[in-house]
Amino acid sequence: MQSNAYVPTLKKTYLETVAPELRKSLGYANVHQVPKLEKVVINSGLNASRDKNWVAEVQKEITSIAGQQAVVTKARQSVSNFKLREGMNNGVAVTLRGTRMYDFLYRFINVALPNIRDFRGVSQKLDGHGNYSIGISDSTIFPEISHDTSGRESIGMDITIVTSAQTDKEGRELLKQLGMPFRKPSSQAAANTAN
Known part of the structure; x- marks a missing residue:
């Protein structure tokens, strides 16, 4: 029986x-040692005092970018300096795995990033455990989002790529x-990255 399953x-x-290239270049004996993508987390923080319409707008945009329903995150504890009470809305997040993760990353790398004005590449800095995070200040770099932003502010987000x-x-x-x-990297940064 032939399988016609979609492979991103x-x-x-x-x-x-x-x-195969990583296995050869990094010298792994076992194929399971080769690092792979585990998940992609898209997160957008919200000002807790914003109205519900804005929360719904952010949730709708993150959902259309990710291709998966985003959830509204709630504050776990109260922080008086930020006028934040436990249970208030403080963000929108979505976690992508499998096919959706690969599809999103492909669009992000090949379509969205080149749409950034004066784009010269992304930082090489990872978190110390092989994971990569990048902040996006303008969601209109994604083709799913309308460029007609008149009358409303841009939605920013953090994208974290978790690897093994x-x-x-x-x-x-x-x-x-x-x-x-x-x-x-510049020559000074290259010396620091190599260490």
Whole structure:
């Protein structure tokens, strides 16, 4: 019986090209040691005092960008300095895995990032555990979002790519092979990154 199951372009690239290349370049004996993508988390923080219409607008945009229903996150504890009470809305988040994760990352790397004005690449800094986070200040870089932003402010978000890599070097190499357009480091930064 032949299976016609849909395989995302980025996943196909990972399985056919990236994984064998990483296994060879990083010297892994076992195929299960090769770092892989685990999930992508998209998060947009909200001012707790904003009205419900704004929360719904942010949720709608994040949902259309991710291709999966976003959830409104609630404050776990009260913080008086931020006028935040326990249970108030303080963000919108969505976690992508599997096919949706690969589809989103493909669109993000190949369509959204090049839409940033004066784009020269993204930072090479990872979190120390092989995971990568990037802040986006304007959601209109995504083709799903209308460019008619008159009368409303832009929605920003943080995108975190979680990998199974043990070190930043492995994580950076995985993302680079998948097409992440990292900035060329300056000579001083390159010396720090190599360490």
